[in-house]
Structures are given as C-alpha cells and as structure tokens.
Amino acid sequence: MRIEPNAKVIRLPEVVGKGYGTFWNFKGRYRVCKGSRASKKSKTTALNIIKRMMQYPQANTLVVRKVFRTLKDSCFTELKWAINRLCVQDYWDIKESPLEMTYIPTGQKIYFRGLDDPLKVTSITVEVGYLCWCWIEEAYEIMKESDFDMLDESIRGAVPEESGLFKQITLSFNPWNEKHWLRKRFFGEIIGKDAQWNPIYRFYDSWTSLDGEIFATTTNYLCNEWLDSSDLKVFENMKKNNPRRYQVAGLGGWGIVEGLVYENWTEQAFDVHTIRTKAGVKSVFGLDFGYTNDPTALFCGLVSEEEKTIWVFDELYEKALTNTAISEKIAGMGYAKERIKADAAEPKSIDELRDAGLYRIRAARKGKDSINNGIQYIQGYQIIIHPQCVNFITEISNYTWAEDRFGTKINRPIDDFNHLMDAMRYALEDILEGDTYSFD
Numbered sequence: 206m207r208i209e210p211n212a213k214v215i216r217l218p219e220v221v222g223k224g225y226g227t228f229w230n231f232k233g234r235y236r237v238c239k240g241s242r243a244s245k246k247s248k249t250t251a252l253n254i255i256k257r258m259m260q261y262p263q264a265n266t267l268v269v270r271k272v273f274r275t276l277k278d279s280c281f282t283e284l285k286w287a288i289n290r291l292c293v294q295d296y297w298d299i300k301e302s303p304l305e306m307t308y309i310p311t312g313q314k315i316y317f318r319g320l321d322d323p324l325k326v327t328s329i330t331v332e333v334g335y336l337c338w339c340w341i342e343e344a345y346e347i348m349k350e351s352d353f354d355m356l357d358e359s360i361r362g363a364v365p366e367e368s369g370l371f372k373q374i375t376l377s378f379n380p381w382n383e384k385h386w387l388r389k390r391f392f393g394e395i396i397g398k399d400a401q402w403n404p405i406y407r408f409y410d411s412w413t414s415l416d417g418e419i420f421a422t423t424t425n426y427l428c429n430e431w432l433d434s435s436d437l438k439v440f441e442n443m444k445k446n447n448p449r450r451y452q453v454a455g456l457g458g459w460g461i462v463e464g465l466v467y468e469n470w471t472e473q474a475f476d477v478h479t480i481r482t483k484a485g486v487k488s489v490f491g492l493d494f495g496y497t498n499d500p501t502a503l504f505c506g507l508v509s510e511e512e513k514t515i516w517v518f519d520e521l522y523e524k525a526l527t528n529t530a531i532s533e534k535i536a537g538m539g540y541a542k543e544r545i546k547a548d549a550a551e552p553k554s555i556d557e558l559r560d561a562g563l564y565r566i567r568a569a570r571k572g573k574d575s576i577n578n579g580i581q582y583i584q585g586y587q588i589i590i591h592p593q594c595v596n597f598i599t600e601i602s603n604y605t606w607a608e609d610r611f612g613t614k615i616n617r618p619i620d621d622f623n624h625l626m627d628a629m630r631y632a633l634e635d636i637l638e639g640d641t642y643s644f645d
Contacts, residue, residue, distance in 0.1 A: 215292065220290060220291060222249075222428075222431065223428060225424070227413075227420060228253075228420065231413075233413075233414075233417050234419070236374070236375045236420050237344075237375070237377075237422070238250070239378055239457055240457045241425040241426050241453070241455050243429055244429060244457060246424055250283075251283040251284045252290060252291065254284065254315070257338065259296070259308060262334070263313070264313060264337040265333070266316070267315075268280045268317050268339075268340045269320060269326065269340070270320070271319065271593075272321050275343075281301075284306060288306075296309050312333040313333055314331065314333070326356060327356075335364050337373070339356065339373075340375045341353075341356070342378075343379075344377065345382070345599070346599070379454070380457060381462075381603050382459070382460050383461055388459060392410075393406035409421070425456045440455050443455055460603060463614075464605045464606040466604045466605060466618050466626070470588035470601055471587075471588075471590070472590050473592075475518075477591075480507050480516050481507060485511050486507050488507055489504075489507070489508055490503065490544065490546070490632050491503070491546050491547070491628035492531075492545050492631065493625070494547070495524060496524065499624060500524045500596075501526045502520070502522050503520060503522075503534075503535060503538075503628060504625050504629045504631075505520060505538075508633060510636060513585060514587045515588045515589070515633070516589050517588065517594050518591050522625065531558060532558050532561035532563055536563075546569045547566055547567070548568075548627065549568040549570065552568060555567070569631040576617075576618070580630070583629070583630070597625045600623065604621075604622045604623060607619045607620075
C-alpha cells in the first residue's frame with residue numbers, strides 16, 4: 206500500500222497497547238472477550254472498529270446492547286473516545302439524534318440498536334456497502350440465548366470475495382455467572398456425551414475453536430499499562446478484602462454462583478400501565494446511595510399483596526452522582542413526585558434531595574435483624590423483572606449468602622451485588638410489615 210506524502214501515520218502499538226494481539230487480528234465469525242474491570246476490552250474493541258471501518262471502504266458496523274438507552278453512555282462514548290484517540294475527528298460525522306456515526310469519505314456508518322426493540326435490529330439495512338460487523342457490549346445482560354441467535358441470524362449474507370470483507374460478531378462482557386449460556390457457547394468444547402447423551406464440555410480461559418469460527422479470551426487489569434497507582438490500589442484492596450469479587454472483577458474469572466438469596470424471580474416483559482391499573486397494586490421506590498466505588502441505585506417497582514407479586518419496571522444505577530445530579534436524574538425519569546424510601550445512613554443527603562425537589566423522599570427505618578427479615582418476606586413474593594432492568598437482573602442473579610472461613614454458607618448476604626437489593630427492601634418496608642417494620 207502506497208503512503209501519501211502528507212498522510213498521518215498512527216503507530217497502533219503506542220495507541221492501543223498490549224495484550225490483545227490475537228483479538229485485534231482475528232477474522233472468524235465470533236470474537237469473544239470476557240474480562241475484568243479496567244481490562245481495556247471495551248476501549249480496545251472501540252479502537253479496532255474505528256480502524257477497521259477506515260481500512261475497509263464497504264464495511265458497516267452494528268453496535269448492540271440489551272437496552273438501547275444504555276448505549277449513549279457506554280459504546281457511543283467509547284467510540285467517540287477512540288476517534289479522538291486515533292486523531293481522526295475530521296473524518297467522522299457524529300450524531301446523537303439518532304445515535305449514528307458516519308465515516309465522511311465513504312458514507313460508511315456505525316449503527317446503534319437495542320435488543321429491547323428487536324424489529325429495528327432484524328430489519329436494519331445499510332446505505333453503502335455491507336453490514337459486516339456487530340459489537341455486543343455487556344453481552345452478559347442477554348439472558349436468553351435465543352435473543353442472541355436472532356441477532357446472529359441478522360448478520361448474514363455474502364460479501365464480495367475480492368473485497369477482503371468478512372462477517373464477525375464481537376462480544377465483550379464481565380463474567381459474573383458461570384451458569385450463563387455464554388460460557389458453554391463460546392468457552393466450552395464438547396468432548397463427549399454422558400450416559401444420558403448430554404454433552405460433556407472442556408472449558409478454556411482462552412482458545413480458538415478447531416473450525417476457526419471462535420476466538421474467546423480472558424483479559425484483566427494486569428494488561429492495562431495505562432492504570433495509575435490509585436487504580437491499581439483499588440484492585441490490591443479488592444484482592445485483600447474481597448477475594449471472591451477479585452477473582453471475577455479483578456482477574457476476569459467466571460463467577461461461581463451458589464446459595465442465591467433470591468430464586469423466586471423471572472425476567473419477563475410486561476406493560477407497566479396495565480399492571481398499575483390492577484386493583485390493589487401500589488407503586489414503590491427505594492434509593493441506595495453510592496458515589497466513587499458503588500453506584501447510586503434507584504429501585505422502581507409495583508407490588509400486589511394479594512397476588513404476592515413484585516414487578517420491577519425501572520432503575521437508576523450510576524456512579525459519581527452528586528445529590529443534585531441524583532435529583533435531576535430521578536426527575537428526568539418522571540419520579541420526582543413519588544414516595545421514595547432512602548438509605549437512612551445518609552440523612553444529610555436525604556435532606557438535600559428533599560430541598561432539591563424530591564419532596565416525598567423519606568429515610569427507611571432501622572431495626573435489629575431487619576436485613577434478614579426483609580429478605581425472608583420478599584422470598585415469599587414472586588419477582589417479575591422487566592428486561593430493561595439489566596442491573597437489577599445482574600444483582601439478583603449474583604446476590605448470595607456469605608461464607609465463613611471454612612466455606613460454609615452463613616445466614617448473612619454478601620456485601621456485594623446489593624445496591625438495588627437494598628433499595629428494593631427500602632421501597633417495600635411499609636408494605637411488607639406495615640408501620641412497625643424497620644430496616645438497617
């Protein structure tokens with residue numbers, strides 16, 4: 206390839222860093238990366254997509270998450286960062302309404318879709334060239350393998366052999382639960398059958414399938430050369446104080462989920478307005494505070510005492526929110542006038558939120574053994590979770606009983622995956638036990 210005299214030369218190793226060589230160059234059908242936090246898997250994928258788009262003039266990319274509204278602050282932001290990192294801003298037109306990126310010299314596009322509107326995913330057509338690549342970020346959020354199959358089938362169709370184009374789906378995620386379908390689908394090799402003719406798997410942390418269609422790998426923060434000492438300190442403290450979480454969030458290992466606190470739940474789409482009009486159904490809202498390391502979590506639910514059912518229909522789950530920002534977010538969601546029960550440990554924050562316009566916010570009550578009492582009561586309800594509540598699903602599918610030093614489960618939940626779980630208890634306190642009930 207001839208390089209123009211005035212062409213800008215970008216040295217990719219200096220921009221991208223190390224640890225992703227095979228991932229970067231793989232051209233098989235499925236490219237899968239499970240990784241810990243700060244493993245730069247999302248940033249590397251974003252850089253790779255921008256570079257590829259500019260390298261292959263007829264290629265278009267589809268970027269997908271389970272819920273469309275989560276794309277703007279995740280993949281869309283990462284791709285904008287990648288464009289700036291590669292110093293190619295002048296070549297890209299970026300629009301937020303609708304979310305879309307266009308490579309100006311050729312008209313190629315990066316499209317953004319959510320699986321919560323499957324028709325927009327399966328009916329996508331491109332204006333120039335071919336739909337070649339798909340990036341599914343936070344693939345762990347997709348709980349049903351059939352939803353992935355639907356998307357997989359939409360990335361079909363021949364591309365010209367002489368073009369050098371290829372079809373590929375990239376999946377990136379944090380591996381919270383070893384029972385997730387992603388593990389068998391992409392990290393497991395069938396090596397035989399058992400007595401009942403069920404497949405027997407050999408699992409890998411990183412491997413390429415024999416047919417060359419799958420490259421699946423595991424990365425962690427240790428391959429991120431741009432972390433500073435304060436970033437590394439977070440993982441050192443995690444390793445010391447929370448070894449279970451370190452194996453997953455630190456090293457990218459699969460989360461071993463045994464002894465779930467709640468098994469009485471299902472993921473199911475429902476119409477909020479229909480449920481709300483049912484006799485005896487009440488709206489309930491709970492708020493758990495966070496900031497640097499933990500998210501602020503708002504639980505939004507409907508509950509029927511007669512049907513013993515809780516419907517989870519919305520959520521807020523975000524770090525680094527000031528009280529002003531929390532108020533604005535909740536108001537923007539349309540819940541400023543709702544009665545919200547908040548963590549009583551932060552009375553100052555509750556007062557500030559009330560002054561900011563959340564006039565009906567109140568502190569949840571405290572009491573002895575209230576966590577376990579609240580859990581026990583909620584276990585008597587059926588919990589139906591709307592698919593858009595991806596963080597609630599992640600928490601409830603990983604919220605387990607703690608263990609003693611011998612590995613025996615004890616009658617206390619882990620201090621992890623509990624932000625929306627606590628917010629749910631706050632929200633339900635009056636309904637579960639009336640005015641005498643309390644939480645700590």
